[in-house]
Amino acid sequence: MKFVIHGYYGAGNIGDDAILENMIDSVSEAFPDAEFCVVSKGLFTAYRGDKCVKAVQVKSFSAVKEKIKQADAVIVGGGGILQDYSGWKPQSGTGLEAKGMNYYGQVVQAAHQYGKKIFFYGIGIGPFFTSKGKEYALSLLSKAERISVRDEVSLQFVKDHLTEKEVTLTPDPALNLKSISSAAAKNHLIKAKIPLNKKLVGVCLRPWRFKHKEQQQLIVRMARLCTMLAIREKAHLVLFPMSQYAGDKQIMRKLEKKLPKGSYTMLSGNQQPKVLKGILGEFSLMIGMRLHSLILSASQNVPVIGISYDPKVDHFMDSIGRKHHSFRYSAIKPDNLFAISKQLMNQPEAERHEMGQIISRLQDAEKRSSHLLIAGKGEEPAAVKKLRIAHFGRYGEGDTDIVRSMFLSLVQMGHEVQEWNTGIHPEWTYAPKKHGGGNGPIYVRLRIIREKLMKFRPDLIICNAGGLTFSRSDMDWLKNNGIPVLGISLSDPDVFPTVSQYADRFTWHATNAMLAYEKYKKQGSTNIYYMPFGIDSRFFEERPAYSKFAADVAIIGHGRRDRYPIASALCQNFNTKLYGVKWPYPGHAMGEVRGDDWFKAAYSTKMLVNFPRTVKGHTNIKVGILEAAATGKLLFTEYFEEMKNLFEYGEEIVAYHSKEDLIGKIKYFLEHPEEAERIGSNAKQRCLRDHTWEKRIEKLFSEIGIYAMKGSK
Helix, strand or coil: CEEEEECCCCCCEHHHHHHHHHHHHHHHHHCCCCEEEEEECCCCCCCCCCCCCEEEECCCHHHHHHHHHHCCEEEEEEEEEECCCCCCCCCCCCHHHCCCHHHHHHHHHHHHHCCCEEEEEEEEECCCCCHHHHHHHHHHHCCCCEEEECCHHHHHHHHHHCCCCCEEECCCHHHHCCCCCHHHHHHHHHHCCCCCCCCEEEEECCCCCCCCCHHHHHHHHHHHHHHHHHHHCCCEEEECCCECCHHHHHHHHHHHCCCCCCCEEECCCCCCHHHHHHHHCCCCEEEECCHHHHHHHHCCCCCEEEEECCHHHHHHHHHCCCHHHEEEHHHCCHHHHHHHHHHHHCCCHHHHHHHHHHHHHHHHHHHHHHHHHHHCCCCCCHHHCCCEEEEEECCCCHHHCHHHHHHHHHHHCCCEEEEEECCCCHHHEECCCCCCCCCCCEEECHHHHHHHHHHHCCCEEEEECCCEECCHHHHHHHHHCCCCEEEEECCCCCCHHHHCCCHHHCCEEEECCHHHHHHHHHCCCCCEEECCCCECHHHHCCCCCCHHHCEEEEEECCCCHHHHHHHHHHHHHCCEEEECCCCCCCCCEEECCCCHHHHHHHHCEEEEEECCECCCCCECCCHHHHHHHHCCCEEEEECCHHHHHCCCECCCEEEECCHHHHHHHHHHHHHCHHHHHHHHHHHHHHHHHHCEHHHHHHHHHHHHCHHHHHHCC
């Protein structure tokens, strides 16, 4: 299918370019064989993504019309393109001579003339200051096959005036723009000489139709706010124009002149959209006037403060539950904004999670609406079948805990997830048998959490590891109310003796170990599923090495007697670092690592050694195998047959059969680093292809039939 896309493209505005890039990605998901031609202003490259996209310059309108003739459909948008507050009057000129709404109308009228389907994609409508401007906008909208709008006011406008039109409300398309990795973003910051050891605060202003001294007043107040952040909070300010338009650069330079020397860095404003989004993801706060400086930052879960000049800024801030953090440009108070900025820069993790969930819901809605806009109503693709999930679990190992990884992956998949962290709220549970370490039962107190849980209306409850379950009477109550419960064991086969006593109460129960799965089947369980460990996307990001953590070989895991002989031999033969507790090797034992330190340790060594035996002596595929393989470092593990289900020995990981065998192989690969790098890279690619938590969970959800169950409600 051939599409012509028309919007404010090729004009050097990163926000519009971000819309275009994601629009092409979204349409390509619905139509994999789609071909695109973008109508460009021709001032800058219109599309800088990774797909093959043609462009035609609007100044040659005869060429534009020829492309429309060859197309199957024309997409117009996104952005606030139908309004007359920036000036409008009827015009007969075409190409670059067409101003305001006429710039978009000329393409709509040509497409209508040639009988092409027309779609308005994620647009803003109004405000209108003239009746003729409003009439012209309605005449264009009336020609559309379908319309999607980005705010409630625009939605109501279409419903009020074009009652027969199919119109949907969609979040801004740029919310789903892809981003470069955190490691790549950090490299861009380093090249720009931006300090990574400080909290970074983004600042983005734009020119506007300021009255009298409003612009000067805004600059003075913003300079005072920025100075307070730099001096009192030791923040580093990152200034950037979102557009190559001269006015954006001028207002940012005026602000720059009023800031303390060394307190800021000015970016060029010509970054590729996904690069800028990655950079914004490293910020602690974004203070933005340009709408898409806020959208791209919020989509990276960065706290935002909106400087409002147009209702669209307020609409977006309201959509993410942050209307109270949007301030009219002419009424900002530096002291007040400083207090809010300070609070947001030190925002509790729970509040960040809350905004992350809101953003995830918006992203899901945008993906769904983009498909429906072009394809029309009908069967939604499996990719947009989303659930409301209440997730219970505790993060014993901090931010890199397995349960935490699974929670984040559910969010990444687009599900709406209500987080119940029992680690920080022990009052939600009770343990009648005082079990721990994955053993149960650890009962969730439904009586305490029932009201909040039912207000959320979950399609599914997950009791994720830690022995978590509900009492028999509570489980019956949930089932009678149509809420299925999935139990997950992550410490099998060790915890099988206790968990198997109540696993049949769950609607479904998943185990991480094939040995435990076979035991459940042998005892006649019919609700049991096998789900091996997976890995979440954070582990794939390239990260720099740190001299403090540099090593030839490392072990990340706690010391145990069965591990001491190999650890001792490694320490005697190589520059070895041991991370975890109970390692009796001074000079090598580095203590426990969690969160960011885990990544520093893993990415700063040349090779990693993993032990597949559990505390109780079972040989099992453990999550450490996948975490290590995902880094791309060469991984050694003791040989066992089940590992062949995940990795190919010799090509993706290296097996050892004895202490001596391991020492010899490490020596070999230290002398052949290219081969070590090749095998490590193969393991990482295998993890990306086959072993993510998203793939594990999606497979399990398909097997248990939860999507079909939701659809039958």
